[in-house]
Amino acid sequence: MRELRFICIEDDQLFMHKMIDSIKEYFQREEFEVVFETYQNIPKYLNLRGIHACFFDIEINDKNTIDLIKDIRDREIGVPVIVVSQHKDYVFETVHLQIFDYIRKSKFDEEIGHALVRLQSKIHHTLTSVVFNYEGRIMEIQxxxxxxxxxxxxxxxxxxxxxxxxxxxxxxxxxxxxxxxxxxxxxxxxxxxxxxxxxxxxxxxxxxxxxxxxxxxxxxxxxxxxxxxxxxxxx
CATH class of the missing domain: 2.40.50.1020 (LytTr DNA-binding domain)
Structure with a gap:
């Protein structure tokens, strides 16, 4: 069974479990083993090696994750970042950061399915290629x-x-x-x-x-x- 590794940053523990359960249920049907690295506070640094996607709330304990998303985009442009938030004000602010998707918590049950279908397609592609930022440009090699x-x-x-x-x-x-x-x-x-x-x-x-x-x-x-x-x- 192939392994997928995700990072989840969410300060609401109940919602974190709900999100993880939804993601695991979807990918286990597709015969993937899903492993999560979870945080309830914003970490100073994330090791992104081997990570297939990140799921972030935009605000964690009165701080936002914008700088963390920028850091990921600078270091690993190929890692999809999916924002899951109840704050609508950040939708346009995150567009220029090239996030993969923005899921509203109030519509989570409706929107998570569409996001995971798109993510599965993305992951299938990345399992056959490597994408990285090289000298200011995106390079992909099959x-x-x-x-x-x-x-x-x-x-x-x-x-x-x-x-x-x-x-x-x-x-x-x-x-x-x-x-x-x-x-x-x-x-x-x-x-x-x-x-x-x-x-x-x-x-x-x-x-x-x-x-x-x-x-x-x-x-x-x-x-x-x-x-x-x-x-x-x-x-």
């Missing part, structure tokens, strides 16, 4: 376009199936979360298992790639297992 990734000290280089290279001056672990397509075969290399044609004790050989990708001794058993699951045999 996992299916990635052949392999060379991880270096403070950056990484994406080699795609079209023979192009993209040098990204960010830490690999800050951008990519664990998934079944990209397999770390070595501390410095990640491959797309779908393009792996054969492996031996030391290297992986990818379709359309002249370079032999090294496999570390530590990762060998893991890589061979993944290869066997995809191809049913190991050459």
């Amino acid at each position: 996992f299916s376009d990635i052949l392999y990734i060379h991880i270096k000290s403070h950056h990484f280089v994406i080699h795609d199936i079209y023979g192009m290279e993209k040098e990204i001056w960010k830490n690999y672990d800050d951008i990519f979360v664990k998934n079944s397509t990209l397999i770390k075969v070595h501390k410095s290399y990640v491959i797309n298992i779908h393009y792996c044609e054969r492996i031996n004790k030391n290297n992986a050989f990818l379709k359309g790639c002249d370079k032999a990708i090294p496999i570390s001794t530590r990762n060998y058993n893991y890589v061979t297992t993944k290869f066997a699951l995809k191809h049913s045999f190991i050459k």
Whole structure:
């Protein structure tokens, strides 16, 4: 079962439980396991790695979450932020922050369903791609376009199936979360298992790639297992 991770910030504990129950019920029907990180006060910092969406009340204990939403937009433009609030005055103020949706608490039962349908579509898309803010512009890369990734000290280089290279001056672990397509075969290399044609004790050989990708001794058993699951045999 695939796991979805959400953040919920809400100072009304009863309403928080109602919201969480609604979200879990919807996504569990779609065979997702849902995990929530909850807050009743505004945190100073949120770790957004691996988070699929945030649900915020706009006012928490007489403070608003506008600055927190701005911080999320600056750091992780791809994470949907859904505001759930009884305050109508903030609707227009949050538009320029590119929030994903605005749900009125008074209409929660009517509006949550529509929001979750849209969110499911968004999540399905992000499970097959990575979106991040790079040098002031939004970059999206489909996992299916990635052949392999060379991880270096403070950056990484994406080699795609079209023979192009993209040098990204960010830490690999800050951008990519664990998934079944990209397999770390070595501390410095990640491959797309779908393009792996054969492996031996030391290297992986990818379709359309002249370079032999090294496999570390530590990762060998893991890589061979993944290869066997995809191809049913190991050459």
